[in-house]
Amino acid sequence: xxxxxxxxxxxxxxxxxxxxxxxxxxxxxxxxxxxxxxxxxxxxxxxxxxxxxxxxxxxxxxxxxxxxxxxxxxxxxxxxxxxxxxxxxxxxxxxxxxxxxxxxxxxxxxxxxxxxxxxxxxxxxxxxxxxxxxxxxxxxxxxxxxxxxxxxxxxxxxxxxxxxxxxxxxxxxxxxxxxxxxxxxxxxxxxxxxxxxxxxxxxxxxxxxxxxxxxxxxxxxxxxxxxxxxxxxxxxxxxxxxxxxxxxxxxxxxxxxxxxxxxxxxxxxxxxxxxxxxxxxxxxxxxxxxxxxxxxxxxxxxxxxxxxxxxxxxxxxxxxxxxxxxxxxxxxxxxxxxxxxxxxxxxxxxxxxxxxxxxxxxxxxxxxxxxxxxxxxxxxxxxxxxxxxxxxxxxxxxxxxxxxxxxxxxxxxxxxxxxxxxxxxxxxxxxxxxxxxxxxxxxxxxxxxxxxxxxxxxxxxxx
Amino acid sequence: xxxxxxxxxxxxxxxxxxxxxxxxxxxxxxxxxxxxxxxxxxxxxxxxxxxxxxxxxxxxxxxxxxxxxxxxxxxxxxxxxxxxxxxxxxxxxxxxxxxxxxxxxxxxxxxxxxxxxxxxxxxxxxxxxxxxxxxxxxxxxxxxxxxxxxxxxxxxxxxxxxxxxxxxxxxxxxxxxxxxx
Numbered sequence: 001x002x003x004x005x006x007x008x009x010x011x012x013x014x015x016x017x018x019x020x021x022x023x024x025x026x027x028x029x030x031x032x033x034x035x036x037x038x039x040x041x042x043x044x045x046x047x048x049x050x051x052x053x054x055x056x057x058x059x060x061x062x063x064x065x066x067x068x069x070x071x072x073x074x075x076x077x078x079x080x081x082x083x084x085x086x087x088x089x090x091x092x093x094x095x096x097x098x099x100x101x102x103x104x105x106x107x108x109x110x111x112x113x114x115x116x117x118x119x120x121x122x123x124x125x126x127x128x129x130x131x132x133x134x135x136x137x138x139x140x141x142x143x144x145x146x147x148x149x150x151x152x153x154x155x156x157x158x159x160x161x162x163x164x165x166x167x168x169x170x171x172x173x174x175x176x177x178x179x180x181x182x183x184x185x186x187x188x189x190x191x192x193x194x195x196x197x198x199x200x201x202x203x204x205x206x207x208x209x210x211x212x213x214x215x216x217x218x219x220x221x222x223x224x225x226x227x228x229x230x231x232x233x234x235x236x237x238x239x240x241x242x243x244x245x246x247x248x249x250x251x252x253x254x255x256x257x258x259x260x261x262x263x264x265x266x267x268x269x270x271x272x273x274x275x276x277x278x279x280x281x282x283x284x285x286x287x288x289x290x291x292x293x294x295x296x297x298x299x300x301x302x303x304x305x306x307x308x309x310x311x312x313x314x315x316x317x318x319x320x321x322x323x324x325x326x327x328x329x330x331x332x333x334x335x336x337x338x339x340x341x342x343x344x345x346x347x348x349x350x351x352x353x354x355x356x357x358x359x360x361x362x363x364x365x366x367x368x369x370x371x372x373x374x375x376x377x378x379x380x381x382x383x384x385x386x387x388x389x390x391x392x393x394x395x396x397x398x399x400x401x402x403x404x405x406x407x408x409x410x411x412x413x414x415x416x417x418x419x420x421x422x423x424x425x426x427x428x429x430x431x432x433x434x435x436x437x438x439x440x441x442x443x444x445x446x447x448x449x450x451x452x453x454x455x456x457x458x459x460x461x462x463x
Numbered sequence: 464x465x466x467x468x469x470x471x472x473x474x475x476x477x478x479x480x481x482x483x484x485x486x487x488x489x490x491x492x493x494x495x496x497x498x499x500x501x502x503x504x505x506x507x508x509x510x511x512x513x514x515x516x517x518x519x520x521x522x523x524x525x526x527x528x529x530x531x532x533x534x535x536x537x538x539x540x541x542x543x544x545x546x547x548x549x550x551x552x553x554x555x556x557x558x559x560x561x562x563x564x565x566x567x568x569x570x571x572x573x574x575x576x577x578x579x580x581x582x583x584x585x586x587x588x589x590x591x592x593x594x595x596x597x598x599x600x601x602x603x604x605x606x607x608x609x610x611x612x613x614x615x616x617x618x619x620x621x622x623x624x625x626x627x628x629x630x631x632x633x634x635x636x637x638x639x640x641x642x643x644x
Contacts, residue, residue, distance in 0.1 A: 026609035160544035164563040198604035214591035223507035229584040
């Protein structure tokens with residue numbers, strides 16, 4: 001990895017594959033990206049995908065409706081494992097969102113120009129993932145219609161939320177994350193919405209994109225303020241990449257349960273979040289670039305860079321697993337030691353070893369450039385990592401809860417059919433929203449792509 | 464009388480192929496003494512906003528003030544709720560438990576800063592603004608796609624319909640348009 005980076009840097013000007021295919025100009029970029037929304041006929045593949053994902057959303061609606069009527073007894077949660085699927089799914093989905101923010105904010109601040117073509121849909125992925133994530137704690141509350149009790153608002157009971165509780169921190173963290181991501185995404189979209197407005201053929205499209213673009217006309221004074229706020233939003237979103245999953249990990253780490261009560265949790269969760277997030281970006285980018293012919297915009301270099309980030313975060317996560325095991329042993333705490341052994345050889349051992357295979361062993365293939373440059377292999381590995389990261393959250397939630405300090409309170413847990421239906425349903429919801437996004441909004445930022453074209457360069461004033 | 468004249472013509476709009484042409488034109492217009500002008504580009508061109516005449520940038524200050532208000536507001540909300548308005552004695556633990564209030568303080572700092580930055584940018588830019596005279600020019604549609612426009616406004620004291628038109632034509636644009644108000 002190190003030598004590869006050095007080589008990359010030393011011969012940067014010569015050998016680095018470009019971030020955009022050759023021969024593009026302002027017109028062709030605009031045409032190609034906006035055509036997906038405005039000109040192309042809705043493809044059969046899109047309709048099929050949309051239909052299938054809508055069917056899965058219907059399943060989700062049914063599962064949630066049933067939950068609202070009958071209560072969370074239809075899930076497998078029970079004392080001692082009161083968290084189960086819902087929290088594992090929540091952590092998994094929130095984690096997936098992180099790559100979007102990292103790409104859009106941190107890579108922007110670091111002047112990584114290759115981020116340009118993937119940041120828009122990575123941000124959309126963040127939003128949809130956080131929507132899916134937010135469902136689970138709400139539904140898990142039992143009476144979701146009282147969710148607003150979590151918020152500080154003047155009420156006749158003169159009650160306040162318990163601000164010392166990590167669960168309330170979580171509400172603020174997720175709400176802030178969603179809102180800031182949405183604002184960042186929308187501000188980024190405004191110039192592109194104006195492009196769609198100006199290219200729209202139908203009156204209806206012209207009106208809708210016109211309203212959404214708020215009358216953007218690209219004046220240089222506007223651009224200056226726009227750029228300033230976009231950069232500042234990136235700066236504000238950057239600590240969110242680290243803080244959201246940190247706060248999520250506090251839900252675990254602030255408790256005193258064996259396996260949870262650990263200071264390594266925040267960095268461990270953040271690394272895992274970025275790991276699964278980049279896996280999801282690859283999972284989405286591979287089909288999008290193939291179906292819409294965007295290989296010139298989302299190039300091999302993008303996929304390879306993402307694969308490298310995945311490998312790096314894979315190693316961080318691996319280090320966290322190892323240090324968990326080491327500290328369990330080194331602490332001399334019998335409960336900790338038992339928890340760790342139970343994880344590896346107890347009733348949930350299969351899940352633990354599945355996690356090791358998916359998150360540690362298989363992604364090591366990314367060390368090889370041939371694997372990183374093979375689209376099908378990358379796609380398969382990204383799916384494996386997604387599965388592995390879900391398994392990790394399942395293992396964290398269940399193995400610590402099901403056997404804690406007192407053997408008399410031990411128990412077993414397994415998800416019911418409705419647990420699986422809800423998890424599967426949110427995957428459907430995610431894809432459903434993504435299909436809508438691809439069809440109705442530009443999946444790649446046209447305004448930012450134009451800046452990458454050679455003719456966008458201007459010379460400084462002379463004298 | 465003056466208002467009527469302005470009602471007829473908002474300004475003159477010149478169309479350019481690339482950012483370089485626009486930048487040169489903007490520089491020339493500035494040297495010729497024009498001040499009320501605006502450049503329209505399909506992506507941000509930093510150099511042009513410098514030439515056009517950049518006023519003080521308020522955005523960073525707005526974001527800072529928003530962030531400070533969010534942070535202080537969040538912290539004192541938590542203090543008020545947990546220590547003054549609804550104190551809970553849990554095993555004699557201190558009510559002034561400020562470390563536990565930091566995560567929400569941080570989140571509200573970011574939230575309010577981001578919202579005030581975004582809303583501030585829109586407000587100062589005067590958006591949403593459904594109508595603007597430049598939209599009356601049919602080819603202005605290209606300003607969000609692949610063309611670069613320079614508009615010298617009739618409000619400029621040096622503006623004269625014919626002289627300014629000749630001046631703009633001399634800058635080798637693709638075309639010069641009247642912008643009706």
